Amino acid sequence: MKVGYLGPKSSFTFQAANEIFPENTLIPFASIPLTIEQLENKTLDFAVVPIENSLEGSVHATVDYLFDQTAITIKKEVILPIRQQLLGTHFVEQVKKVLSHPQALAQTEQYLKKHFPEVLLEAVSSTTAAAQYVAEHPHDKVLAIASKKAAEEYGLQILAKDIQDNSMNKTRFWLLSMDKDKQNLARYQNKKVTLFVSLPANLPGALHQVLSAFAWRKIDLAKIESRPLKTYLGEYFFIIDILLNENEVLIENAIKEIELLHAKVQWVGNYPVDEIT
Amino acid sequence: MKVGYLGPKSSFTFQAANEIFPENTLIPFASIPLTIEQLENKTLDFAVVPIENSLEGSVHATVDYLFDQTAITIKKEVILPIRQQLLGTHFVEQVKKVLSHPQALAQTEQYLKKHFPEVLLEAVSSTTAAAQYVAEHPHDKVLAIASKKAAEEYGLQILAKDIQDNSMNKTRFWLLSMDKDKQNLARYQNKKVTLFVSLPANLPGALHQVLSAFAWRKIDLAKIESRPLKTYLGEYFFIIDILLNENEVLIENAIKEIELLHAKVQWVGNYPVDEIT
Numbered sequence: 001m002k003v004g005y006l007g008p009k010s011s012f013t014f015q016a017a018n019e020i021f022p023e024n025t026l027i028p029f030a031s032i033p034l035t036i037e038q039l040e041n042k043t044l045d046f047a048v049v050p051i052e053n054s055l056e057g058s059v060h061a062t063v064d065y066l067f068d069q070t071a072i073t074i075k076k077e078v079i080l081p082i083r084q085q086l087l088g089t090h091f092v093e094q095v096k097k098v099l100s101h102p103q104a105l106a107q108t109e110q111y112l113k114k115h116f117p118e119v120l121l122e123a124v125s126s127t128t129a130a131a132q133y134v135a136e137h138p139h140d141k142v143l144a145i146a147s148k149k150a151a152e153e154y155g156l157q158i159l160a161k162d163i164q165d166n167s168m169n170k171t172r173f174w175l176l177s178m179d180k181d182k183q184n185l186a187r188y189q190n191k192k193v194t195l196f197v198s199l200p201a202n203l204p205g206a207l208h209q210v211l212s213a214f215a216w217r218k219i220d221l222a223k224i225e226s227r228p229l230k231t232y233l234g235e236y237f238f239i240i241d242i243l244l245n246e247n248e249v250l251i252e253n254a255i256k257e258i259e260l261l262h263a264k265v266q267w268v269g270n271y272p273v274d275e276i277t
Numbered sequence: 278m279k280v281g282y283l284g285p286k287s288s289f290t291f292q293a294a295n296e297i298f299p300e301n302t303l304i305p306f307a308s309i310p311l312t313i314e315q316l317e318n319k320t321l322d323f324a325v326v327p328i329e330n331s332l333e334g335s336v337h338a339t340v341d342y343l344f345d346q347t348a349i350t351i352k353k354e355v356i357l358p359i360r361q362q363l364l365g366t367h368f369v370e371q372v373k374k375v376l377s378h379p380q381a382l383a384q385t386e387q388y389l390k391k392h393f394p395e396v397l398l399e400a401v402s403s404t405t406a407a408a409q410y411v412a413e414h415p416h417d418k419v420l421a422i423a424s425k426k427a428a429e430e431y432g433l434q435i436l437a438k439d440i441q442d443n444s445m446n447k448t449r450f451w452l453l454s455m456d457k458d459k460q461n462l463a464r465y466q467n468k469k470v471t472l473f474v475s476l477p478a479n480l481p482g483a484l485h486q487v488l489s490a491f492a493w494r495k496i497d498l499a500k501i502e503s504r505p506l507k508t509y510l511g512e513y514f515f516i517i518d519i520l521l522n523e524n525e526v527l528i529e530n531a532i533k534e535i536e537l538l539h540a541k542v543q544w545v546g547n548y549p550v551d552e553i554t
Binding site: 052053054055056057060079166168170172205207208209211212214215218221222223224225226227228230231232233234236 | 329330331332333334337356443445447449482484485486488489491492495498499500501502503504505507508509510511513
């Protein structure tokens, strides 16, 4: 079995993929489109990509790729806490520089301001690249911000643990496959359905009508978000995540009703949600 | 008068700002937060920043900055067509490299594939930086993709005109100020109101209730979009753009009703919309 993921190795996407599959099945790719492309070309059985971070919001590369195709479905969601570690080869007296990915630097901004107010912060291409540089330059007085996994991978010490400013920082990842069959999710506690809905035109109130079809059936929406259709400024499609509570038939009825309003509904998948703590 | 904008000079934001103000009042800043910060610090009278592109979607830096404060208001919207030009010092036989900002390279991808399939594409920090490099290295066989304004600024020839793949590519810009007074917009044809709405909790159907308050009054929503509240994964606020048609009282009534549902409503501004062709 081959599972592609947004690399490099020891990225947070690696950790999400490794929650589902053994390490020796996992293959890193340099970007989200490259990862999903290999799934479409059938050189992969599965792909794992990020879909949303609690601070940054949706990962548009994932959403936009999935909207433009109909062959790929969501098989599972993994929610991972994002915990950043301060890594070095040994305790350093006069730190000169801290390296990391721009997002990890942003996520630890207050910690760095407090503990390293004078130190140069340098953005590199990934947290893994930062850890690798530090491991290969033990005399440079340079530290990295990266994951626990990166510490193991490069034999680095964790000099300060869980230094992210927001302890609730989490990322959602989707496990994607080309098997479009609806899953039987009876045995799962937490599960969702994701739909993409394109409205017929910019009818005032069209979105309200779509939401009405869910609301009067008491269907719980976990999320609704708009993305540009890339046709004209002001035209959007909507990503709708629904919490599944023994109500799949109600959801199917709502979809039929929405389609009668001439909206286009794309069923992206029904899937269990696995939150890692 | 001092007007800050997202630079560098001859950026598309410069063009939007220059549609409203003379060039000698305009001051470039390196990022959106830096631009708006100077407005907050009262070293600027106005700031001009991008809010949405028809292909890329919303500019989160602008939305998130405005959500975290209440002193700044929108005074005007300018919609600009995004037209990319191929620039050089002279006609070049064997082009070696094309330089531009990653977004401009993405916006001209098909053109470049067709006309320069073998040529190296190099991402630089801005379209302006690309034009400057080409002007300063006339013997390098390097071309830039940048705006018409950049061609004028650096004395470059337009070797191919309007090479963007999508002719409907447009960007919305907001003119921001610290003057919170509601504007009298009677004399304008096209005008909008922007609200930020935070829902009390993840009540199923809460967004539907909010939209109902607008729908039954036949208030036209131009846009609705969610952004993470940055508290917990799955909590959002909504950006709602309303088309204004002599119905400001109806909007105010809808807002009162929404506040009775314990949603928090932030009035970001009422403003005229100026679409440049």
